[in-house]
Amino acid sequence: MLDPQLLRNSPELVKKAMQRRDVQLDIAKLDAIESRRKEAQIKTQALQSDRNTRSKAIGIAKSKGEDVQAILDSVSELGDALKVAEAELNDIQKELLDIQLSLPNILADDVPDGADEEDNIELRTWGDKPACDFDVKDHVELGLLHKGIDFEAGAKITGSRFVTLAGPIARLQRALTQFMLDTHAEQHGYCETYVPYLVNKDSLFGTGQLPKFEEDLFKIDGDFPYYLIPTAEVPVTNLVRGEILKAEELPLKYVAHTPCFRSEAGAYGKDVRGMIRQHQFEKVELVQIVKPNQSEAAHEELTGHAEAILQELGLAYRVVVLCSGDTGFSAVKTYDIEVWLPGQSAYREISSCSNFKDFQSRRLKARWRNPETNKPELVHTINGSGLAVGRTLIAVLENYQQADGSIQIPDALSPYMSGKTSITL
RNA sequence: GGAGAGAUGGCAGAGCGGUUGAAUGCACCGGUCUUGAAAACCGGCAUGGUUUAACGACCAUCCAGGGUUCGAAUCCCUGUCUCUCCGCCA
Known part of the structure; x- marks a missing residue:
């Protein structure tokens, strides 16, 4: 597998390297998936973060013997949104991984060009x-x-x-x-x-x-x-x-x-x-x-x-x-x-x-x-x-x-x- | 094949469902002390990811995969592996 960072940061370089192997890398498609990934990941992680802080607050409140029903209600609807976001992120990452796994290694510079x-x-x-x-x-x-x-x-x-x-x-x-x-x-x-x-x-x-x-x-x-x-x-x-x-x-x-x-x-x-x-x-x-x-x-x-x-x-x-x-x-x-x-x-x-x-x-x-x-x-x-x-x-x-x-x-x-x-x- | 126990950081080993990414010890790194070393003391010390110019913030991960829950290392299910005993066997 190629370095995902390289693929993300230098897609042109990877594309050129792939051409030596007759493999076409669709950068526009990659970009599109990448930006969807970014959006989905930020959203998912924000939701997770939110859930975590609220759950912690419940724990604290409970230990002090306070009533937690209000927080409990507010966090329950969060769960559904989170599930959707997580599933979406998962799909996108799978898509991305499929591309990554399909790409061959980058040839050394001194490998001669040729067909067979x-x-x-x-x-x-x-x-x-x-x-x-x-x-x-x-x-x-x-x-x-x-x-x-x-x-x-x-x-x-x-x-x-x-x-x-x-x-x-x-x-x-x-x-x-x-x-x-x-x-x-x-x-x-x-x-x-x-x-x-x-x-x-x-x-x-x-x-x-x-x-x-x-x-x-x-x-x-x-x-x-x-x-x-x-x-x-x-x-x-x-x-x-x-x-x-x-x-x-x-x-x-x-x-x-x-x-x-x-x-x-x-x-x-x-x-x-x-x-x-x-x-x-x-x-x-x-x-x-x-x-x-x-x-x-x-x-x-x-x-x-x-x-x-x-x-x-x-x-x-x-x-x-x-x-x-x-x-x-x-x-x-x-x-x-x-x-x-x-x-x-x-x-x-x-x-x-x-x-x-x-x-x-x-x-x-x-x-x-x-x-x-x-x-x-x-x-x-x-x-x-x-x-x-x-x-x-x-x-x-x-x-x-x-x-x-x-x-x-x-x-x-x-x-x-x-x-x-x-x-x- | 039958019965049971277990899997937590580099290693050993804690961990009533709640501010636990995780006590403690060892190992390791940096420092103080020392002529030097050791000892002692102080500090640091998991991995992957997102975001940021950076500091940092956040997310995930306690064998793996599902599930319950507002919240799981901790509860449930499935699988894998390890160990003990019995049987069998090269």
Whole structure:
């Protein structure tokens, strides 16, 4: 959520910022609601004040044993007027809140303009794409060959966009997960956390998935009004919901491994082959809660932590900055890390690292006490995948395949695979 | 699953339906004292919002949402969570 003060005091600025996202802000309408709000609020508060003083007078008079009938009569008709005024104010504020909740975050100045992913800008590349002198297979073929990835079983057990893994390939996914968690916890200073995979509405509201993006989520049916998490960002970031943190506690750095569940509504026909886009996938997520003046540096740092995993695994990748049209609703700026997939001859997203500044924390009421002002102020939140484990598995399979179909195991993973150096047929 | 108790400021913990946004203690901040520190003493110390150039004034908030009342932290209903006991269970 944007700062309501900013919206009120600098609507032109917000309007301009919204135009970068193709969102139209009707200032005249906003002004009209705002002035109705002001009028209604002043009126309501005056009535409340009046009621309070009279009620107090009744209390005083009664304690002195005086007759209170006259005041009692005068205040009773006040109650009706107050009820009407309160209801009106409530409606107006709801209207205002709806507008506020519909507005995306203001993009950073250095986010390039553009319509979609075509306009994202490559910032840097790392590593060499494998030079194979044989016909490369994609992960679907490799999985079939090794009897380690079974889409039909996933479809039978659940439905489309679900998959089962088996044998060394299932093990490889676990190895990747452990490797990522250990690296972030031990090398990069993150606190390993374990969190629920089902969350309530308040949590989803806090990180911005609700109210706007409910169709992307799986909601469970029955007595519990919970949703499956679409990313660990939701439970992890909500650790600080409603908290006032001490300055010395910051920055908070969390890493968590969770499955993620996405309905992928609106992605029909996209990436139907393989396990690029599944309803359920594993991800290791990095979250940082920082002081406002440190979020930009933390964003760069966190992106570097995600990159470090790919470097350790020896996987070629590039980093792009998302353009205005591709940047998510809550983010100020997002870097995508895209890994090279020989099976597709393309870079594919494997991590998305975003700075939300105070957009999430305003919804979350996540604050810290600034020693300079001694007042609670909003923290900034940053998160990113470190990395999407399922896609990393694909990348390892495709990049480390050999002519005979065997898979070489990257050195960094070997300790997590009981010292094995390759997966043979 | 059954029975009971509870949820109040950063923490602990009071609070007969009436000038209670809330006693008290601790913590914290400022000051006096001290060579310095501690102790002692004095003062300050919730959050959000409206309004104002500002001082200030006002409104809301005692788990959440409804209700009763002129007036609710206090009474009623619903929900959530925590604790104790019994049963069951990985």
